Amino acid sequence: MSSEKRTVSRGRRAARGITAAAAAALVLTGCSEQVQRGWLPGSRETTSNTAELTDLWVNSWIAALGVGLVTWGLMLWCMVAYRRRKGETGYPRQLAYNVPLEIMYTIVPIIMVGVLFYFTDQVQRSVDEETEDADLVVDVRGKQWAWDFNYQYDGEERYYAGVQAHLTGEEGVEETLPTLYLPVDESVTFELNSRDVIHSFWIPAFLQKRDMIPGKTTRIDLTPQEEGTFQGKCAELCGEYHSEMLFNVEVVSAEEFEEYLQTLPEGQLGDEYDRNPNLYDDVTANEGD
Ligand SMILES: [Cu+2]
Incomplete structure (x- = not known):
């Protein structure tokens, strides 16, 4: 490849990158308020309960995204790190029962469900509080x-x-x-x-x-x-x-x-x-x- 060609393709790649970044920025700023509110209808202030409900919804999604990123990351890492190499034959080394790992599989989801339950319960109690003598x-x-x-x-x-x-x-x-x-x-x-x-x-x-x-x-x-x-x-x-x-x-x-x-x-x-x-x-x- 001549040096001239290399410069052109590098320039094109950079242009493509800038376009993608600009599009992403446009999307993110254009509906940033919508994004912050998790695409819910109304606004945070529609009623005395909507702010709390919105926060619970949005924070649950942020937590889910965090868990998703860790999970996807681990999956991708396994696929790349333990892929079949050239010249390898047969099954990879087989493993069974890893007690510390299985304890972790059990405890981590219980903690996650517990945290979700705690915040949901708190918001629900507050939203369901009965008003005596409402106007x-x-x-x-x-x-x-x-x-x-x-x-x-x-x-x-x-x-x-x-x-x-x-x-x-x-x-x-x-x-x-x-x-x-x-x-x-x-x-x-x-x-x-x-x-x-x-x-x-x-x-x-x-x-x-x-x-x-x-x-x-x-x-x-x-x-x-x-x-x-x-x-x-x-x-x-x-x-x-x-x-x-x-x-x-x-x-x-x-x-x-x-x-x-x-x-x-x-x-x-x-x-x-x-x-x-x-x-x-x-x-x-x-x-x-
Ligand atoms: Cu009906």
Whole structure:
């Protein structure tokens, strides 16, 4: 190879390297905020719980990546260091039972699971802490295939009766979905109930989701911290139109929220509208027969 050719190919390689580095830098800076938040929806401040949940998620990924790098590194090292050399024949030297190594295989994963468990448990306890006397209580009733929202706010009781919006694939139908209103910076307790089968209350941007089980009340406690429109959905396959069991969430100022409440009828749509309100009483009564 002439020296001229060598210079050209070296120059080309360098150019290729610079292009790759520039592309990587662009990708990394362009979505750095997204990357830092682990591609989660919403923002760190969407509710009082999203920062903690985001940190748990992102740190778990960093830990997993660290473990991955060590594991991949060891695998590659073995492949290269112990590859078959020229002229080698037959099986390599066979080994069985290496007690110290096997003890390490057992202890290291137990420690890793223990660490993940510890942090998950801590965050879960903190997120699930119940708020006494929340500013707003919403008794949410999931039903095939819509949502009723019973608001208890400032001594007032109002309700929103959800009707399923049949999605046609055309734009604008989303606006006719049942809508849940929440005042920003005020504590909310969701009392989650089902009128018929198991549903699941999920607002993806809030990073929280909980099953709604007939005959049982589950709950979520949080404080929305950012105004905006979010999507909500049922996250438990609950029948034919499960995929259309959607709702909108509007987080608005306290004044706007109060104005909205005044447009709703007074009262609550309680368990008297459940498909079988006495389901569990019946079960108990039958046991005596
Ligand atoms: Cu459902």
